[in-house]
Amino acid sequence: MSHTRHPLLPRPSLRFIPVWRRNLRVWRKLMMPSLLGNFGEPVLYLLAFGYGFGRLVGELDGMSYMVFIASGIICSSAMFTASFEGMYSAYTRMAEQNTWLAMLGTPLTLDDIVFAEAIWAATKGLVSAAAILVVASVLGLVTDARALLALPVVFLAAFTFGSLALVVTSVARSYDFFLYYFTLAVTPMLLLSGVFFPLQEMPGWVQGLALSLPLAHVVEIVRPLMTGTWPTQVALHLAVIVAYGAVALVVATALIHRRLIR
Amino acid sequence: MNPHGETTPSRHGTAAFGDDAAAAMPAIAMTGLRKIYDGVSVVDGVDLAIPPGEFFGLLGPNGAGKTTTLRMLLGLTPIDAGSVRVLGMSIPEYEREVRARLGVVPQFDTLDPDFTVEENLLTYASYFGLSGPVLTQRIDDLLDLANLESRRGARINTLSGGMKRRLTLARALINQPEVVILDEPTTGLDPQARHHLWRQLRRLRQRGVTLVLTTHYMEEAEELCDRIAIIDAGRIIACDSPTALIAAHVEPWVISLSTASARQFIADPSMLPARMLEIADTWLIYTADPAAVRAELESAGLPHSTRAANLEDVFLKLTGHDLRE
Numbered sequence: 001m002s003h004t005r006h007p008l009l010p011r012p013s014l015r016f017i018p019v020w021r022r023n024l025r026v027w028r029k030l031m032m033p034s035l036l037g038n039f040g041e042p043v044l045y046l047l048a049f050g051y052g053f054g055r056l057v058g059e060l061d062g063m064s065y066m067v068f069i070a071s072g073i074i075c076s077s078a079m080f081t082a083s084f085e086g087m088y089s090a091y092t093r094m095a096e097q098n099t100w101l102a103m104l105g106t107p108l109t110l111d112d113i114v115f116a117e118a119i120w121a122a123t124k125g126l127v128s129a130a131a132i133l134v135v136a137s138v139l140g141l142v143t144d145a146r147a148l149l150a151l152p153v154v155f156l157a158a159f160t161f162g163s164l165a166l167v168v169t170s171v172a173r174s175y176d177f178f179l180y181y182f183t184l185a186v187t188p189m190l191l192l193s194g195v196f197f198p199l200q201e202m203p204g205w206v207q208g209l210a211l212s213l214p215l216a217h218v219v220e221i222v223r224p225l226m227t228g229t230w231p232t233q234v235a236l237h238l239a240v241i242v243a244y245g246a247v248a249l250v251v252a253t254a255l256i257h258r259r260l261i262r
Numbered sequence: 263m264n265p266h267g268e269t270t271p272s273r274h275g276t277a278a279f280g281d282d283a284a285a286a287m288p289a290i291a292m293t294g295l296r297k298i299y300d301g302v303s304v305v306d307g308v309d310l311a312i313p314p315g316e317f318f319g320l321l322g323p324n325g326a327g328k329t330t331t332l333r334m335l336l337g338l339t340p341i342d343a344g345s346v347r348v349l350g351m352s353i354p355e356y357e358r359e360v361r362a363r364l365g366v367v368p369q370f371d372t373l374d375p376d377f378t379v380e381e382n383l384l385t386y387a388s389y390f391g392l393s394g395p396v397l398t399q400r401i402d403d404l405l406d407l408a409n410l411e412s413r414r415g416a417r418i419n420t421l422s423g424g425m426k427r428r429l430t431l432a433r434a435l436i437n438q439p440e441v442v443i444l445d446e447p448t449t450g451l452d453p454q455a456r457h458h459l460w461r462q463l464r465r466l467r468q469r470g471v472t473l474v475l476t477t478h479y480m481e482e483a484e485e486l487c488d489r490i491a492i493i494d495a496g497r498i499i500a501c502d503s504p505t506a507l508i509a510a511h512v513e514p515w516v517i518s519l520s521t522a523s524a525r526q527f528i529a530d531p532s533m534l535p536a537r538m539l540e541i542a543d544t545w546l547i548y549t550a551d552p553a554a555v556r557a558e559l560e561s562a563g564l565p566h567s568t569r570a571a572n573l574e575d576v577f578l579k580l581t582g583h584d585l586r587e
Contacts, residue, residue, distance in 0.1 A: 018388035025385065026376045098372040104338060105366030105434070106389035107358045261338055 010253035012115035015108055019116035020123070022099075023089075027124070038084075038128035042077035043135050046070055049196065061198060063227050070136040071226035072195035074129045074154065075218045082125035082158035083186055086165025087178045090117050094169065100260065110260060114166060114253045118245075121162025122155050129154040136226075144228030153225070156238070157218040160245030164214075167248050170255035189215040194223075214244045287350050289314040289441050289472040290335065294344030297330050297496075304330050306496035307344070312489075314440070317463075317473040319487035321480070321573075323581055327496040328476035329369065332445050335474070336366060349440060362390060365434030369445040371426055373418045373433075379405070380414045383433055390437045397436075404432040408462060424455025431462055442466065444475040448482060460485055480574040490573070494581045504573050512575045513537065513548040515568060517555055521545060523564040539578060548575065 027034060050066035057065040093099035100113050130151060136142045168181045192206055193199065193215035199207055210216040217237035224231040231237070288311040297305040305327040312318045320328045333339035335346055337357030346353040348360045374382050383401045387393065392400075405411045408428040413421065421429065427447060434442060447463075448456040456479075463486060466473060477483055483490050484504045491501040500507055508514075513536075524538070524545035536549040549555050552568050559566050 015389070015391070018385075018391075021388065022374075022385050025381070026374075029376060097375060098368070098370060099374060101368060101370075102372035102374075102386070103389055105336070105361065105364070105368065105372075106386065106437075107362040107391075108389050109358060261340060 008250060008254060010111040010115065010250060012111045013109075016112045016116035016119065019103065019108065019113055020120050023116070023120045024123075035131070038077065038081045038124065039131040042073050042080075042128065042132055046073050046132070046135070064141075066139075067141050067227060068198075068223075069196060070132070070139075070141045071150075071223040072219055074132050074136070074150065074226070075157065075193075075215060075222050076190050076195045077132055078125035078129040078154045078158045079161045079186065079189065079215055079218075081128040082121040082162040083165040083182075085121040085124045086117065086162040087169050087172070087181070088175060090121075090166060091169045091172055091175065091178075093117075094256070094260075095172075104260075110257050111253055114256055115249070117166060118159055118163045118249055118252075121165065122159035125158025125161065126151060126155045129158070142226055144226075146225045146228055146230075150222040150225040153218065153221050153238075153241075156245070157214065157241055160214055160241050160248065163245050163248035163252055166252035167255065170252050170259055185213075189213050192216070194219045211240075214241050217241055287314075288312055288347075289316070289349060290318075290474065291347045292331075292335075292344065295331065295334060295341065295346060296343035297327070297334060297339060298342050303496050305334070308493070308496070308498055310491065310498070310501075312472060312474065314472050315467075315470045317467070317486050317488045318475075319483040319490040320474070320476045320493055321478065321483050321490050321577060322476075322493035323478065326493045326581075328493055329445055331493070332443055332474070332476060335443060336361065336364070362437065363440050365437065365439035365442040367427075367430050367434045367442070367444040367447050369449070371430070373426060373430060375418045378415050378417060379410055379421070379429055382418065382429065383436060386433045387436045392437065400436065400438075404435055407435075407465065408432040409458065422455070424451050424458060427451060427455070427459055428462060431459065435466075439471065441472045441474070444473070446476055446478070448477070448479065456482070480572060480577060484573045492577060492580050499580050500576070507576045508571055508573060511579055512571045513550050514571050515549050515552040516571050516575055517547040517549065517552060517559070517566050517568045518544050519547070519559065519564055519566040523559075523566070541578065546575070546578075 046066075046069060050069050053069075054065040059065070060068045100110070103113055104110070133142065133147060133151070137147075164185075165181070168178060172178065189210075192202065192210040193213065194210070195215070199210055199216060199219075202210070217240045221231045221234060221237050290310065290312040292308050292310045295305055295308040295310075296303060308327075308331060320331060322328050330339055334341050335348060335353065337354040337360070341353070349363055351360050353360060374385060377385060380401065383404065384397070387397050387401075402411075405414060408431065410425060410429055410432065413425065418426065418429075431444075431447070434444075444463075448459055451459065460482070463473065473486075475482075475486065487504065489501065489503055490507060491498045492507070493499070500511065502510065521540070521543050524540070536547050536555055539546045539548070547555055548571065556566070556568065
């Protein structure tokens with residue numbers, strides 16, 4: 001059976017699993033600093049904004065500000081963690097340590113490797129979100145078991161953000177390049193997608209912009225689940241997240257292929 | 263095909279093939295292979311057939327197309343024209359199947375700096391789907407072969423350059439490959455480290471492994487290879503065993519002398535029929551009759567030294583002697 005590579009569609013195999021496990025093995029060695037970054041910082045935000053602002057704001061959408069912001073930060077921390085992994089860490093493996101080049105001496109293909117990186121970014125996003133969920137539960141901010149349903153959504157979202165980050169990585173020439181994406185995409189999404197305050201408070205055009213990007217849709221599903229209600233228009237929100245992720249994975253794989261197989 | 267090879271590897275590339283067709287099939291076959299970057303043919307119509315069990319060297323100056331040829335062999339560079347078959351399978355269509363039976367030692371260090379020596383081997387093995395007691399045994403054997411047994415738990419950044427190369431070779435052997443590809447395996451190593459790696463490579467002969475390496479060290483090619491292709495500007499300009507290349511292309515003796523002495527010698531109209539070549543601050547005189555040339559030099563009182571011609575002389579003659587950057 002021959003497999004001429006489709007010029008566009010990636011065809012990853014189950015061989016992506018050892019690549020994912022390799023990243024896990026490295027991460028286990030560096031777990032403490034990594035966890036501090038992916039989990040400590042968002043928890044600080046949660047506590048500082050929650051307690052600090054919470055007093056001033058009181059209730060929002062029928063919930064305490066602390067609960068509101070906890071459900072938002074779970075989404076944003078998944079976005080940050082997965083984006084960071086898909087950029088700085090993946091770039092290190094691609095361009096600095098030649099990890100991917102070594103893998104290309106084995107039965108692995110770039111389709112496997114890029115897919116594994118996206119799944120790995122999703123895994124790290126999930127881990128940081130889950131850690132925050134634990135803290136939120138301990139603080140009594142989450143009481144309904146439906147919050148657990150937020151985790152698969154967060155995993156999917158982190159896959160999307162990881163894949164988007166891999167697109168940026170595929171054209172990056174140095175680490176500095178990632179600041180463009182953080183400043184032009186990640187930070188605006190963080191501020192406009194209903195993480196810190198309700199999207200409905202924004203002017204219509206800002207709401208339109210926010211809803212054209214994936215993070216707002218993640219928040220729209222996760223926040224109700226975290227607060228013990230059912231989200232609405234789930235199919236629409238999921239469709240936006242999946243579409244971004246699928247297109248990003250295809251583009252990232254094609255661009256990385258063009259960059260390394262030459 | 264039997265991974266350990268049915269054919270008898272021989273020192274000079276005339277492997278005794280069995281009758282069955284599988285054994286007669288070359289381990290690597292390239293026909294009309296071509297790669298063009300920005301309108302320039304980096305690899306310009308390379309034809310090669312490497313029989314199983316042969317140690318084959320690609321020798322050439324920097325930029326001659328050696329690495330690009332190897333990359334096409336591995337499916338890492340798209341082929342613009344021609345074809346490559348490895349173990350009977352076409353590249354890039356079967357790159358996954360081919361790479362499962364290949365070992366690769368890249369030009370640059372690609373070891374995982376976050377892992378120990380042993381973890382590097384374990385992780386790399388997992389890409390081939392290898393695990394369990396068989397793998398444990400194999401890792402023990404490879405560490406022993408690479409003389410890294412005592413460094414099993416060491417971090418990569420504590421290893422010397424020679425140890426890293428030996429580990430990279432051990433890593434490339436983790437899947438018991440039938441073909442091993444090495445891109446400038448000893449560049450940057452000191453002589454001791456180089457000899458150590460050569461010894462590791464020579465042991466692969468007994469296993470019938472086919473070996474393809476690029477190098478610009480002549481002694482390395484002469485030391486290891488049954489057959490050598492000299493490649494320049496993307497073309498193979500000569501291909502044979504080291505001794506045959508020397509016999510075919512250069513006079514058997516080389517007398518070297520300094521530029522100043524050489525000027526004096528050339529000025530003498532009674533100069534003996536000999537081919538001369540200036541390289542840096544030395545002149546090389548190629549001759550079949552060294553006694554006559556030496557008598558001439560001695561009577562003129564010019565200091566000189568004589569040696570047998572080697573592969574380097576073939577290389578200089580065929581690729582010219584300009585410095586390549």
